[in-house]
Amino acid sequence: ATIRIATLAPDGTAWMREMRAGADAVKQKTEGRVEIKYFPGGVMGDSLTVLRKVKVGQLQGGAFTAGELAEVARDVQIYSLPFLFRNQDEVDQVRAKLDPALQASIRAAGFEPLGISGGGFAYLMSTRDLKSRDDLKAAKVWIPQGDKIAELAFRTAGITPIPLALSDVYTSLQTGLIDSAANTTAGAIAFQWHTKLKYMIDLPLSYVTGFLVVDSKSWDKIAEADRQVVSEEFAAVFKRLDAQNRLDNAAALDALKQAGMTINQPAAADGKSWEALGHESYQELIRQGGITADMQRQLEAALAAVRGAAR
Amino acid sequence: MTTVLLVLVLLLLALAGAPLFALIAAIALVGFHFAGQDGAVVAIEFYRLADMPALVAIPLFTLAGYLLAESGAPKRLVRVSNALLGWLPGGLAIVAIIACALFTAFTGATGVTIVALGAVLFPALMQARYGERFSLGLLTAAGSLGLILVPSMPLILYGVVAQQFHTTPPVTVDALFRAGVLPCALMVVLLSVYSVWHARRAGVVTGSTSGRELAAALRDAAWEIPLPFVILIGIYTGVLAASEAAAVMALYVLVVTVVIRREIPLRRLPAVLREAMTLVGSILVILGFSLALTNWLIDTGVPERLFDAIKGSIESKTTFLLVLNLFLLVFGMLLEGFPAIVILVPLVLPVALGYGIDPIHLGIIFLANLQLAIFLPPVGLNLFIASLRFGRPVMTLVRASLPFFLILLLAVLIITYWPGLSLALV
Amino acid sequence: MSPGARRALAWLHRFEDGLIAVAVLVLVLVAGAQIVLRNLFETGIAWADPMLRALVLWTAMLGALAAARENRHIGLDIVTYFARGRFARVLRVIALGFAAVLSGLMAWYSITLVQLDLDSGAKAFAGVPVWLVEAILPVGFALLALRLAVQALLPPPNHAPVPEIAP
Ligand code: NA
Ligand code: NA
Numbered sequence: 001a002t003i004r005i006a007t008l009a010p011d012g013t014a015w016m017r018e019m020r021a022g023a024d025a026v027k028q029k030t031e032g033r034v035e036i037k038y039f040p041g042g043v044m045g046d047s048l049t050v051l052r053k054v055k056v057g058q059l060q061g062g063a064f065t066a067g068e069l070a071e072v073a074r075d076v077q078i079y080s081l082p083f084l085f086r087n088q089d090e091v092d093q094v095r096a097k098l099d100p101a102l103q104a105s106i107r108a109a110g111f112e113p114l115g116i117s118g119g120g121f122a123y124l125m126s127t128r129d130l131k132s133r134d135d136l137k138a139a140k141v142w143i144p145q146g147d148k149i150a151e152l153a154f155r156t157a158g159i160t161p162i163p164l165a166l167s168d169v170y171t172s173l174q175t176g177l178i179d180s181a182a183n184t185t186a187g188a189i190a191f192q193w194h195t196k197l198k199y200m201i202d203l204p205l206s207y208v209t210g211f212l213v214v215d216s217k218s219w220d221k222i223a224e225a226d227r228q229v230v231s232e233e234f235a236a237v238f239k240r241l242d243a244q245n246r247l248d249n250a251a252a253l254d255a256l257k258q259a260g261m262t263i264n265q266p267a268a269a270d271g272k273s274w275e276a277l278g279h280e281s282y283q284e285l286i287r288q289g290g291i292t293a294d295m296q297r298q299l300e301a302a303l304a305a306v307r308g309a310a311r
Numbered sequence: 312m313t314t315v316l317l318v319l320v321l322l323l324l325a326l327a328g329a330p331l332f333a334l335i336a337a338i339a340l341v342g343f344h345f346a347g348q349d350g351a352v353v354a355i356e357f358y359r360l361a362d363m364p365a366l367v368a369i370p371l372f373t374l375a376g377y378l379l380a381e382s383g384a385p386k387r388l389v390r391v392s393n394a395l396l397g398w399l400p401g402g403l404a405i406v407a408i409i410a411c412a413l414f415t416a417f418t419g420a421t422g423v424t425i426v427a428l429g430a431v432l433f434p435a436l437m438q439a440r441y442g443e444r445f446s447l448g449l450l451t452a453a454g455s456l457g458l459i460l461v462p463s464m465p466l467i468l469y470g471v472v473a474q475q476f477h478t479t480p481p482v483t484v485d486a487l488f489r490a491g492v493l494p495c496a497l498m499v500v501l502l503s504v505y506s507v508w509h510a511r512r513a514g515v516v517t518g519s520t521s522g523r524e525l526a527a528a529l530r531d532a533a534w535e536i537p538l539p540f541v542i543l544i545g546i547y548t549g550v551l552a553a554s555e556a557a558a559v560m561a562l563y564v565l566v567v568t569v570v571i572r573r574e575i576p577l578r579r580l581p582a583v584l585r586e587a588m589t590l591v592g593s594i595l596v597i598l599g600f601s602l603a604l605t606n607w608l609i610d611t612g613v614p615e616r617l618f619d620a621i622k623g624s625i626e627s628k629t630t631f632l633l634v635l636n637l638f639l640l641v642f643g644m645l646l647e648g649f650p651a652i653v654i655l656v657p658l659v660l661p662v663a664l665g666y667g668i669d670p671i672h673l674g675i676i677f678l679a680n681l682q683l684a685i686f687l688p689p690v691g692l693n694l695f696i697a698s699l700r701f702g703r704p705v706m707t708l709v710r711a712s713l714p715f716f717l718i719l720l721l722a723v724l725i726i727t728y729w730p731g732l733s734l735a736l737v
Numbered sequence: 738m739s740p741g742a743r744r745a746l747a748w749l750h751r752f753e754d755g756l757i758a759v760a761v762l763v764l765v766l767v768a769g770a771q772i773v774l775r776n777l778f779e780t781g782i783a784w785a786d787p788m789l790r791a792l793v794l795w796t797a798m799l800g801a802l803a804a805a806r807e808n809r810h811i812g813l814d815i816v817t818y819f820a821r822g823r824f825a826r827v828l829r830v831i832a833l834g835f836a837a838v839l840s841g842l843m844a845w846y847s848i849t850l851v852q853l854d855l856d857s858g859a860k861a862f863a864g865v866p867v868w869l870v871e872a873i874l875p876v877g878f879a880l881l882a883l884r885l886a887v888q889a890l891l892p893p894p895n896h897a898p899v900p901e902i903a904p
């Protein structure tokens with residue numbers, strides 16, 4: 001069987017190299033019974049278009065961000081809640097507990113998860129010299145089209161964000177339609193945003209996750225033994241990617257500084273209000289039913305356990 | 312065998328006058344069918360017309376163009392340029408060149424330029440004794456001049472099709488707008504130099520200069536004069552994105568022609584709106600199916616295979632560019648301008664990227680060649696339009712436009728081999 | 738054609754023209770308002786941009802319908818230009834009949850698209866569901882198929898002195 005997968009990641013990036021390595025290994029170990037073909041760089045359209053194409057069978061799968069996949073399985077966005085995690089260590093411990101639950105909710109939505117990747121923390125970057133919450137009010141902030149959590153968070157902060165497709169961000173920074181956007185440091189470099197954005201607030205906004213999923217109907221047509229091979233190979237790929245992402249983000253931060261980006265420390269007085277903002281938008285999300293009650297319970301329990309243990 | 316048969320059937324249908332959108336839709340549907348895909352993929356791709364911010368500019372610019380053409384603006388444009396340049400030897404010819412370039416840039420039309428401006432300019436050129444052959448050739452050639460000048464619709468269309476390939480750097484419409492300015496200026500200058508030389512040799516009557524006429528002409532066109540400057544400066548400084556410039560222009564022109572000048576009565580407005588959107592509809596429907604066609608090419612990996620095949624026989628970038636020029640001229644002539652963009656760009660762009668050609672420079676090369684192909688003998692469309700408009704045999708127009716063709720060919724070669732000219736302002 | 742049918746047809750044309758005029762004017766005004774808000778007040782309407790993009794699709798389909806009514810779809814006319822009499826009629830039936838069939842097929846495939854987004858429940862802008870924006874495709878293509886089929890049987894129009902559409 002051929003599994004055709006679309007992704008926005010440009011060809012030649014570390015992510016695509018690892019994906020291709022996984023595909024090669026699968027092809028070899030299944031003796032050509034399972035072939036994986038990629039359409040990188042967004043040539044198959046935005047995530048809604050890709051989802052439509054999966055439904056009519058032109059594609060069998062895609063790589064999505066949490067906000068994009070939330071369109072079919074709302075719980076996948078729990079790691080992206082603003083100011084939820086304080087550091088990478090918390091992320092690792094919570095993910096060890098909750099990844100299986102996320103995979104179950106993706107399966108319930110009719111997709112087989114081949115991998116969940118931790119892309120690192122997103123930071124707000126801007127063409128303006130942003131430091132405080134007040135500075136932010138005058139900014140034209142991008143959010144990914146359809147990303148309800150990001151929209152909610154910025155609206156709670158009193159900002160009207162501008163939703164655009166990822167592929168339109170670079171152009172819109174150029175024309176001034178937007179002047180601020182959040183991304184991981186590696187992401188900012190991969191999409192060339194660093195040529196436009198000159199300031200960054202040193203404050204982890206949210207944790208970025210990516211999902212590689214395959215349509216269940218196509219998945220079930222593959223022989224049991226071959227499915228096993230694909231799952232194992234891609235588990236290994238995503239393990240390597242997580243490790244790689246950490247190195248990449250650290251290197252990217254250096255590269256951003258080299259390219260002349262100013263790293264602003266958040267204004268000290270804002271410390272409390274940022275966290276309050278995170279809490280407020282979390283409550284609002286729960287009220288709107290953005291995540292299931294079951295997942296909410298599991299998440300709060302996991303976080304409490306991690307923080308209790310640390311104390 | 313089946314492929315040959317299908318191509319033959321489609322060619323016959325094309326000759327029978329089948330609408331282009333249906334032909335492209337047929338290729339996409341049959342193509343996806345043989346690739347084992349659901350025809351709904353074509354509908355999914357077509358729907359992406361509602362997904363592209365750059366496309367908002369097309370109905371807005373077209374509306375503005377139609378309102379301007381319907382108003383007295385073309386006549387006022389000719390009057391102002393004549394007052395400015397009429398005193399020069401060859402001045403009237405230069406007026407014609409500039410007016411034709413601006414008209415095409417703002418309306419996106421080439422054949423209509425010959426029809427609309429020809430009515431004013433041909434008698435004027437004849438009266439000033441430029442000679443029939445020169446006047447016919449100049450107007451035929453200038454019809455398509457301005458295709459690469461902001462805010463021409465073909466530039467937007469190239470940008471939209473090229474964006475499907477997600478190149479780095481991305482092909483933005485704004486960058487294309489900036490890239491076309493100097494190459495278009497080169498064409499205008501070369502044609503003007505030739506016109507001055509001809510005017511001297513032929514002993515053309517030179518108009519007199521009058522400060523009073525200039526002032527009157529400027530006053531007459533006071534509402535239109537700021538327009539090109541606002542658009543050019545807005546886009547060049549990055550204050551306005553292409554679609555924003557289009558909105559500013561459409562709103563401004565709507566207010567000036569309908570409310571202030573009242574040249575278009577309110578009860579005539581719906582008809583003009585429908586006229587403009589008829590053009591927009593017939594173009595966007597083709598574009599929608601060409602998105603599906605492009606997606607089929609990407610889906611089946613045709614561009615890669617094409618590049619591999621060509622790479623075997625053409626090694627250097629220089630040779631490739633030369634072959635590209637010939638290819639674009641011939642197919643541009645056969646496909647009559649606009650269709651060439653939606654059909655040829657998806658095939659040519661990935662190959663050209665393989666040879667290291669900048670996608671923005673490629674856009675200018677592409678449209679500069681098309682501009683030439685539109686009046687390339689034997690079946691360049693504008694030769695026939697000019698033949699109808701001026702009531703002369705097509706062969707007369709072929710002969711008359713030959714020197715202009717050679718001059719513009721020189722310009723196209725310079726544009727092709729000197730990327731800096733296109734990329735200096737990007 | 739019966740007087741009733743003629744009246745219904747005239748009414749349909751007026752409705753289409755009205756819809757086009759409204760769509761274009763909304764396009765101009767909302768796009769203009771957005772620029773003013775963005776540049777002078779540093780704010781904007783959140784649903785404006787997705788709505789403008791949806792309007793592009795709607796004007797495209799309505800414009801294509803108007804183009805079919807007026808025989809103005811872009812195509813090669815080297816042969817048809819010189820064709821006369823019975824030969825011209827035959828060419829017209831083939832060319833426009835073919836386009837009618839293709840439009841019919843597209844109406845059919847667009848229903849699949851609308852169905853997909855009815856199921857997904859995705860929103861396009863300001864609470865308007867995506868399927869409603871998409872609904873212009875099956876409706877528009879079905880009307881286009883009908884109109885092209887009728888046009889195929891009518892005698893060819895007199896040639897305008899000059900093709901209206903370029904480049
Ligand atoms: Na895209
Ligand atoms: Na022109």
